[in-house]
Amino acid sequence: MSPTANKSLNPLPNKERMKVPRQCMPEQAADERNKNFSEVNLGYSPELARQEALRCLECSKPSCTDNCPVGVDVKKFVELIVAGDFLAAAAKIRESNVLPAVTGRVCPQEDHCEGHCLLSKKVKPLGIGYLERFVADYEQRMGNHVVPNVPPTGKKIAVVGSGPSGLTVAGDLIQKGHKVRVFEALHELGGVLVYGIPEFRLPKQIIREQLDYMREMGVEFETDVVVGRTVTIDELINEEGYDAVYIGTGAGLPQFMGIPGEHLNGVYSANEFLTRINLMKAYKFPQYDEPMLDLHGKDVAVIGGGNTALDAIRSALRLGARKAHVIYRRSDAEMPARAEEVHHAKQEGIDFQMLTAPVEFLSDGKGWLTAVKCVRMELGEPDSTGRRRPVPVKGSEFDLPLSVAIMAIGTTANPIVPSTTPGLGTDKRGYIVADAEKQRTTRKGVFAGGDIVTGAATVILAMGAGRRAAASIHEYLATGEW
């Protein structure tokens, strides 16, 4: 991995590049943004982007790309930013990533590209996510939509689910000349990008623009179709003539802890809480019809330490919660949430009750939540995930007053597609079995990827699976070999 500047467009010698500080992302002030749903990060200006791009060491074997689930050519697109050709930079990213405006915002870069950036051995890593976001937004502002002109192959693919993995499959396959139709269960397209991730982290307008782009490329969409109920996988293949099917149905039902009081009014799953806010706009009730509990002046807590947990509790804060707590049974180091979100949440005034676990939800005797009884934890021996197992500390119980509790402790597999698709193999937890290399299921012509295969993971991992699936679907349609 020897840094080289051969024929580089970057005018700075390597030593100088290390001296340029990582350019800060302009953001809304914490005490303002915790009262609104506008985006926290405001995006780089062209000047900031160029300045940040100058920091790239242009490694001969870039481990950023090696560690990107969709294999974005980071070195090249960053070089194009240095050269000031932002549209070319966007086009370069689009070769491997159909949703750059999304991943630029929600990808946990510290686990992928930036986590492996050579700069990070000495200084802060290159702001790859910020740069990706910048060029994607720039391309969008310029209205620069390149619609590929490829001869039609005459093959038809059904994509089940319009979340990040399904959209990746659709975007990749439409560019190969296949006909693609995406089926979505909800009334709005985008899957978790729309019902799950809040506006302040991923404005819905961005998804709409990406979807418009895909429509221009020829992707067809059909909402209000629950595959497995409205139409089965077998009917799509045998009766509607699809040559291949991709299943990207995403996360399933929320898990609960099984502790007393989880059925009290005021206890939500994070999926329900976020769906009411993001998809149904319940916070605009009564303009919108879907209701939610009024959080103004209320004490709210989320149970869990992932991105979903932080999305939920930061939304609660924005909806007027007086106190907003995160209750997480392990310590900071084990928190699965994106580093930037934890940082932002702390700035906004979220209280973190670490090494703490709920044991019982308490009621007013009329079915409404009033408090949660918690116990403090300490870390013991590592468990099967390699993380140190939290163990309750005897006698450390305490009550935290609460009006609303949000459970964000993971999901289980959605049974609808497997239970209605004979011969589709699942693992013991109910997730669809697909090989890691080609995303093939146990049914010929049927591929699967994303959370319905791996269990709850990230947008970028789902997109990576979609990308692998698109390549192997293309190969399968060309050769007929399984």
Place this chain on the structure above:
Amino acid sequence: MFKIIHAEFLAPGIKRLVLAAPRIARKQKPGQFVILRVHEEGERIPVTIENSDPARGTISIVVQAAGKTTQMLTALNAGENILDVVGPLGKPSEIENFGTVVVVGGGVGTAMAYPSAAAFKKAGNRVISIVGARNKELVILEQEMRAVSHTLLITTDDGSYADKGFVTDKLRQLIENGTRIDLVLAIGPIVMMKAVAEVTRKENIRTMVSLNPIMIDGTGMCGGCRVLIDNKSEFACVDGPEFDAHKVNFDVLVQRNSMYRDAEQRSLAEYRRELAEKPAGSCRGECKAADHADGDRAKDNSANQDCAIAQGGRR
């Protein structure tokens, strides 16, 4: 968009809408439901499927005006559209030849019970149906139920039609008369289903009820429809909506369905105010629906258990 082919009131405030929904029509089985959304700012609510016609590509849904969304639905007429209709959702009823099946339909729940009764008869069962309603006007689908039942028993709370009393009175009579009952399917207000469960529990008669909890996506994602079955969480949209009545915690269902009572009433009040502010002549039957709902709402307020209807939901 889903076009309304035909619309008619079955009773005051209870409307049948026949929709063009070819995909749903092909797949619908007894016991399943749809979720729909009336307008861009609308909520998603579960609604009963009465039956379907795969050849014509239509489904028939039955809605009772209670909250804002059901008010809007019952104001719709043939030629108009419903923005989103998704389904058929939930597991179908388990239909086989059990022997003698008693199908109990309470109020608008009769519409949900009807396709199951028909399927039980077709499967060779002796079908005894009991239909209950508050009064004569609210008895729905009498002819339809008669056609798919060997015996049809009707009760009204006030005695204005058929026998005065409750569906449980008829059920108890059947048991006391020594009628052998292999299965009971009860669909209606929660308080009715709970009462049926208590009657059959003592006799050890297998009993299924169709639950109508708060629901949003209906596809196994949000978990809003969780119900307590045998003290464990299950999800009505994927594990139900039908459950073993003797394992259902009805009190938790009543409590959770009351979660948005205040919001629902506020929403309805604002909707009515909007309607009232509309210039004369622009009404397309909304007034009629709104009038009917007054009775329902009064009942919702007095009878806490009837929140299924206040929900604007599936019954």
